[in-house]
Every structure is written in structure tokens, then in C-alpha cells.
Amino acid sequence: MAKQASIQLKNLTKEYVTHEGTGTFLAVDHINVDIASGQFVTLLGPSGCGKTTTLRMIAGFEGISDGEILLDGVRINELTPDKRDSSMVFQSYALFPHYDVFDNVGYGLVNKKMDKKTIETKVMNMLDLVGLKGMEHRMPNQLSGGQQQRVALARALVMEPAVLLFDEPLSNLDAKLRVYMRTEIRKIQQRIGITSVYVTHDQSEAMALSDKVIIMNGGKIEQVGSPTEIYQYPASHFVADFIGSANFVPAKVKSVSSKGTKLESKAGPGMEIGTAVVEMFGQEFTSKCIQGELAAGDEVEVVIRPEAIELADDGDVKAEVTSSTYMGQMQDYVVQVDGHELVTQTYNPSSKKVYNPGDTVYLRIQRDSLHAIKK
Known part of the structure; x- marks a missing residue:
């Protein structure tokens, strides 16, 4: 050593x-x-x-x-x-x-x-x-x-x-x-x-x-x-945007949990992660957040990573496909939802249904992957 x-x-x-x-x-x-x-x-x-x-x-x-x-x-x-x-x-x-x-x-x-x-x-x-x-x-x-x-x-x-x-x-x-x-x-x-x-x-x-x-x-x-x-838990818009690809969806906090979970890793004692109920796309979603940073009534951005969105014939949110690009190991999509463009990726597209521009689809959003940050 x-x-x-x-x-x-x-x-x-x-x-x-x-x-x-x-x-x-x-x-x-x-x-x-x-x-x-x-x-x-x-x-x-x-x-x-x-x-x-x-x-x-x-x-x-x-x-x-x-x-x-x-x-x-x-x-x-x-x-x-x-x-x-x-x-x-x-x-x-x-x-x-x-x-x-x-x-x-x-x-x-x-x-x-x-x-x-x-x-x-x-x-x-x-x-x-x-x-x-x-x-x-x-x-x-x-x-x-x-x-x-x-x-x-x-x-x-x-x-x-x-x-x-x-x-x-x-x-x-x-x-x-x-x-x-x-x-x-x-x-x-x-x-x-x-x-x-x-x-x-x-x-x-x-x-x-x-x-x-x-x-x-x-x-x-x-x-x-x-x-x-x-x-998974970026502290700001800059961090979320700089690390990987991210969608930012405006939302409003309805309520915030009173208890959080302390993260531990090789980096040492980590941040404390809580949860918040947010209104987004006219629906309520439970999102992760940094404990103590949000309060009911706050205007926030919900960070949704492309891999956390799956396109399907039924699901949480109705959308329209505006772009569909074959990239080999994945299919890249851009979809339109209530005036917002979201980027999503489907891995191993050869084994899944491929959607084309103009198709109506539904988004299946991985709720555990949502993270809310202050605007």
C-alpha cells in the first residue's frame, strides 16, 4: 500500500x-x-x-x-x-x-x-x-x-x-x-x-x-x-444540466415530508434526502428533494432523466412524438407535453415498439427517479 x-x-x-x-x-x-x-x-x-x-x-x-x-x-x-x-x-x-x-x-x-x-x-x-x-x-x-x-x-x-x-x-x-x-x-x-x-x-x-x-x-x-x-440528487439546475442529460419540468410543491434519509457512501456522510408531493402536468407526483430546502407553495423544477421516461400506448401522461432517432443501442425521442419538450431514451430499440414523429404516446415515468430543485 x-x-x-x-x-x-x-x-x-x-x-x-x-x-x-x-x-x-x-x-x-x-x-x-x-x-x-x-x-x-x-x-x-x-x-x-x-x-x-x-x-x-x-x-x-x-x-x-x-x-x-x-x-x-x-x-x-x-x-x-x-x-x-x-x-x-x-x-x-x-x-x-x-x-x-x-x-x-x-x-x-x-x-x-x-x-x-x-x-x-x-x-x-x-x-x-x-x-x-x-x-x-x-x-x-x-x-x-x-x-x-x-x-x-x-x-x-x-x-x-x-x-x-x-x-x-x-x-x-x-x-x-x-x-x-x-x-x-x-x-x-x-x-x-x-x-x-x-x-x-x-x-x-x-x-x-x-x-x-x-x-x-x-x-x-x-x-x-x-x-x-x-x-440522482443534484443541488442546482447547473449541476443537473452539467451531469448527464436532464429534462426540467416546472411544478408546484403541495406538501413536504418532515423526515429524510441520510445517504452514506465512499465520499463520506452524504446529504439528507426527503420527499415532496408536487403538481406537474396537471397531476400529483411524489418527488425526491434535498431535505429542508423546499416548502409547500414553492415553485420548483422537477429533474427527470431521459432514461426515467418510457414511451407506451398507455401510462401517466399523454404526449406527442416530435422526433425519433435510431442510435444503435438506443432510440432517442423528443416528445411534446403541454408545451414542454422532453427528451427520452429507449434502450435496445430492436426489441421494442418504435414510435415515429406525429404518434400519440403515453409517458410512463419512474416515480423514484424524480428530483425537485428550487427555481
């Missing part, structure tokens, strides 16, 4: 001067984050949300305007990157083109002036871990993109850091290889148990890799939770 360390970001802030020099803006706006030892945490959000700046502050490559970074409870604000117990895997791989695989991986150990025998043992063990044993004498230009990324990962891990940092490491790979490499990264992280912080704008990567996801927007944190919590 690798060394592990917890990370705390306390009121972490990064302020920049605008290009015109006439003012400042907050790239990271007083955020607070707790990362437990051994957790895999992803910073997720659109371009410019502050996720990469946050990672670079943890690594020591970016100065801090305010706040603290604690590693196992010890403040590391003033430490240079080489004095922090962390290693970074970069987006560009940053391999030395004139070094072979062995020398690229062992570069940091040579700088530490370790003896040759120790370096050889550590490097070969690491190449075995990342599946590159037998390729130690290849040059970077003789490797595929995925193999180069493995070299970069091995080079970071061989230093035996307490924290591993990833700056969009898969963005240069094609779609199929990205899926394969994210699975490999997660396997390796779980095998050695190292605390990992991963930056991406790709929601699929975040969902597949993470114990905890931190959604950022405009320098602030929108929501922190497990992939399940983030997807």
Missing part, C-alpha cells in the same frame, strides 16, 4: 488581475474541501471554473491569494512543489524525448541520488504495475498515446508520493482509449490506495473514477458528493 495523506482546503482563494489591469477577478473563490486519505476525488466543471487553478495550488505551481492547504493537518502553503509530498501527471505527458522509458520513469529517483540497484528495482516494479514491463528500452516516439500516459503515471508513482495529482491526463487520447485508460488508472489507484485528485471537464470520467466529485462553476463549489448523489 502506498503512503496516504488527507488534504484540506480552507477558504482557498486565487485572485488574478484582469488583462486590462483595471481590476481583479476570483478564479477560485474561498472554497472549502476535505479529502480523506486514500480517496479518489475529481474536480469537475466547464472551462474557466477554477478546477485546474485549484489543482495547481495544491501542487505548488500556483501561488495562493488567501486560505490554507493542509496535508495530513500540516500547512504546506509556503512549500515549493519539490518539497510537497505529491506528484503530478500532466495533460501533455511531459516525457523527455531523448530518454527511453526506463530513464523517464527513473528520472526523479536519479535526482534523489538513489543507488542504481534501488532505482532499477523501483522502476521495474512500477513498469510491471502499469503494464509496461518489457518496454523499458523503447523511446517515447515508439509508444502509443496510451503507453506514453502509462509512462507518465509510472514516473509519478515511482516517487512514492502521498498524493497523486492528475491534470486532464486523458484529453489527448481518442474516445475508446480514454475509456480503457480511465479504467486502468482507477484499478491502479485502488490497488495501491493512494490519495488522488483528478481534474477533468468530462463527466463520464468523473463518474467512472471517483469516490467523490466536486462540481465547480465560476470559481465556487456547486456541490460535493458521490457520483450517485451528484447524478
Whole structure:
């Protein structure tokens, strides 16, 4: 098992001067984050949300305007990157083109002036871990993109850091290889148990890799939770819209439950989920909600994921099909209900009835999948 360390970001802030020099803006706006030892945490959000700046502050490559970074409870604000117990895997791989695989991986150990025998043992063990044993004498230009990324990962891990940092490491790979490499990264992280912080704008990567996801927007944190919590119980319209595909249906709260259920996951103690009765499409539906956030009479949006709607010849709500698209493993539909367009997906369409534009259908809505948020 690798060394592990917890990370705390306390009121972490990064302020920049605008290009015109006439003012400042907050790239990271007083955020607070707790990362437990051994957790895999992803910073997720659109371009410019502050996720990469946050990672670079943890690594020591970016100065801090305010706040603290604690590693196992010890403040590391003033430490240079080489004095922090962390290693970074970069987006560009940053391999030395004139070094072979062995020398690229062992570069940091040579700088530490370790003896040759120790370096050889550590490097070969690491190449075995990342599946590159037998390729130690290849040059970077003789490797595929995925193999180069493995070299970069091995080079970071061989230093035996307490924290591993990833700056969009898969963005240069094609779609199929990205899926394969994210699975490999997660396997390796779980095998050695190292605390990992991963930056991406790709929601699929975040969902597949993470114990905890931190959604950022405009320098602030929108929501922190497990992939399940983030997807099923989004805290805002932004989160629901950013993670996956979602329909937003206006509704009115009729009543709210007095008791909720506390969620538990690898991300730690989760949010408390309650239920509310809402009026939607002229009918009453029971919807999940974050406990304590809604009250009777509130105007809300009900989040309905496309996979929670099934088209049928009878059901809850009458609708008209306006678009029907065959996508292979699924049929994508757009339907019109009371002036609202809803997107829905039917998996394995070859075994089900396919509806065409202009058809009258009924929506069978999975009631357990509804989630209400404030407008």
C-alpha cells in the first residue's frame, strides 16, 4: 500500500488581475474541501471554473491569494512543489524525448541520488504495475498515446508520493482509449490506495473514477458528493444540466415530508434526502428533494432523466412524438407535453415498439427517479 495523506482546503482563494489591469477577478473563490486519505476525488466543471487553478495550488505551481492547504493537518502553503509530498501527471505527458522509458520513469529517483540497484528495482516494479514491463528500452516516439500516459503515471508513482495529482491526463487520447485508460488508472489507484485528485471537464470520467466529485462553476463549489448523489440528487439546475442529460419540468410543491434519509457512501456522510408531493402536468407526483430546502407553495423544477421516461400506448401522461432517432443501442425521442419538450431514451430499440414523429404516446415515468430543485 502506498503512503496516504488527507488534504484540506480552507477558504482557498486565487485572485488574478484582469488583462486590462483595471481590476481583479476570483478564479477560485474561498472554497472549502476535505479529502480523506486514500480517496479518489475529481474536480469537475466547464472551462474557466477554477478546477485546474485549484489543482495547481495544491501542487505548488500556483501561488495562493488567501486560505490554507493542509496535508495530513500540516500547512504546506509556503512549500515549493519539490518539497510537497505529491506528484503530478500532466495533460501533455511531459516525457523527455531523448530518454527511453526506463530513464523517464527513473528520472526523479536519479535526482534523489538513489543507488542504481534501488532505482532499477523501483522502476521495474512500477513498469510491471502499469503494464509496461518489457518496454523499458523503447523511446517515447515508439509508444502509443496510451503507453506514453502509462509512462507518465509510472514516473509519478515511482516517487512514492502521498498524493497523486492528475491534470486532464486523458484529453489527448481518442474516445475508446480514454475509456480503457480511465479504467486502468482507477484499478491502479485502488490497488495501491493512494490519495488522488483528478481534474477533468468530462463527466463520464468523473463518474467512472471517483469516490467523490466536486462540481465547480465560476470559481465556487456547486456541490460535493458521490457520483450517485451528484447524478440522482443534484443541488442546482447547473449541476443537473452539467451531469448527464436532464429534462426540467416546472411544478408546484403541495406538501413536504418532515423526515429524510441520510445517504452514506465512499465520499463520506452524504446529504439528507426527503420527499415532496408536487403538481406537474396537471397531476400529483411524489418527488425526491434535498431535505429542508423546499416548502409547500414553492415553485420548483422537477429533474427527470431521459432514461426515467418510457414511451407506451398507455401510462401517466399523454404526449406527442416530435422526433425519433435510431442510435444503435438506443432510440432517442423528443416528445411534446403541454408545451414542454422532453427528451427520452429507449434502450435496445430492436426489441421494442418504435414510435415515429406525429404518434400519440403515453409517458410512463419512474416515480423514484424524480428530483425537485428550487427555481
